[in-house]
Amino acid sequence: MSDAKDAYDVVVIGAGPGGYVAAIRAAQLGMKTACVESRETLGGTCLNIGCIPSKAMLHASHMYAEAGGELAHLGVKVSPKLDLKQMMAHKSETVESNVKGIEFLFKKNKIDWIRGKGQLAGGGAVAITEGKDKGRSLTAKHIIIATGSDSAPIPNVEIDEKQIVTSTGALELAKVPKHLVVIGGGVIGLEMGSVWGRLGAKVTVVEFLDRILPTMDGEVSKQFLRILKKQGMDFKLKSKVTGAKKTKSGVTLSVEPAAGGEAETIEADVVLVAVGRRPFTDGLGLEAAGVETDKRGVIRVDAQYRTSAEGVYAIGDCAPGPMLAHKAEDEGALCVEMIAGQKPHLNYDAIPNIVYTEPEVASIGKTEEELKEAGVEYVAGKFPFSANGRARAMLATEGFVKILADKKTDRVLGAHIIGREAGGMIHEIALAIEFGASAEDVARTCHGHPTLNEAVREAALAVDGRPIHI
Ligand code: NAI
DSSP: OOOGGGEEEEEEEOOSHHHHHHHHHHHHTTOOEEEEEOSSSSSHHHHHHSHHHHHHHHHHHHHHHHHHTHHHHTTOOOOOOOOHHHHHHHHHHHHHHHHHHHHHHHHHTTOEEEESEEEEEETTEEEEEESTTTTOEEEEEEEEEOOOEEEOOBTTBOOOSSSEEOHHHHTSOSSOOSEEEEEOOSHHHHHHHHHHHHTTOEEEEEOSSSSSSTTSOHHHHHHHHHHHHHTTOEEEOSEEEEEEEEOSSSEEEEEEETTOOOOEEEEESEEEEOSOEEEOOTTSOHHHHTOOBOTTSOBOOOTTOBOSSTTEEEOGGGSSSOOOHHHHHHHHHHHHHHHTTOOOOOOGGGOOEEEOSSSEEEEEEOOHHHHHHHTOOEEEEEEEGGGOHHHHHTTOOOOEEEEEEETTTOBEEEEEEEETTHHHHHHHHHHHHHTTOBHHHHHTSOOOTTOTTHHHHHHHHHHTTOOSOO
16 A cells, blocks of 8 residues: 555656656646656666767767878878777767756656556555565556666577667677677667767668668658768668677678578677667556557657556656657656646647758658658758858768758648758757748748848748858
């Protein structure tokens, strides 16, 4: 039985970006809130072993690569020397300060951090089955599942997080591999492949489909492939890995054409498996609690994040939709606001998708392929960074901005950017879509000069056939 101190308005299971935001928002709205987390630290995959440490490594490795390359062209001559231990220390400090930040926010908002693994025990109860608080039983009017996701496995490739790694092990390598083979040309594969490639590894990406970043706009995906090849990354498209054998010196991979055919072997020091993620709901007791999932294990929810069990909600990676930290954060806040009787709204057509490589790739709204498939008549306005003065000054002329607007109404339907700081620029279009703006609205907005964002405005002008600088 739970005692009064364990009786809550809201219990959130999982303290990743979805869960901790839900907990903070619930506390802000005056609800007595607890957040159950089995990891030693708060912040979930994103802060501990995902977004944050990978961005520390992406930034540091980019600096290293620039020091060994572009800086000389700018008249800054240096001979960089890699200190991987220090780079890893920077990564760990970054993680530590972020997770401590969440701890502070929990204290500030009087959220109880329950340490252990939560299990749905029926009738509004959450049992703590493992960890420091094992044996406690919490009760809550509302239970929010925010348990996230973990790496999807592939048959005959056994992860040991040393030679055959997921993104977790790829962030912890003790030395730069000579040959890193990445299975999966998606976000994780290309980001982590970039990190180790910049630090000196030969990187080969084996991708099942005929393109990388399969959900992104086709033109972006094609140009990005060219850019990465130019940076020295090797690609084996339309190929599948059928097995991995560990040897003394590394790993021997069997690779076959995706459509079937003759197999070949590839020798690697380290193999990164990055073929997607799946909802993580182990040990939650979903079935017994009457929480339905689809056949991929994704928890079914309605428009208010309510599952099939009374008083139980699900948000973030374990619920439907893209597996992105910012989508989870928004859903966390929204779910709690809806519980409080508010009527908030998230525009699922305006969720940015960013790959933090160099150049970055950023996308929002519809791709050309999606618009064609839906039979929507649209106009594409495109502007290359090679015609942008600031980009020239920064040696960042690779890539372009493409804006897709409805042919009749001129309403912005999507935008796709490859280029330095594309991830920042895409938010200009996020706002445009959110406010139902037309390409003309973007084109009529005065943009500071000289900025990379001027390329966004020029792409908007190009929708109407009147770009100035090209
Ligand atoms: P992903 O879904 O982005 O890419 C997986 C790739 O693997 C796809 O191109 C797919 O065609 C390929 N693939 C699948 N099975 C294969 C096989 N057997 N052999 C070869 N290729 C195969 O998944 P990823 O990169 O693992 O990322 C997982 C999730 O994490 C994604 O939902 C992503 O959005 C999220 N994430 C987001 C980041 C960001 O926003 N910057 C960074 C890292 C992860």
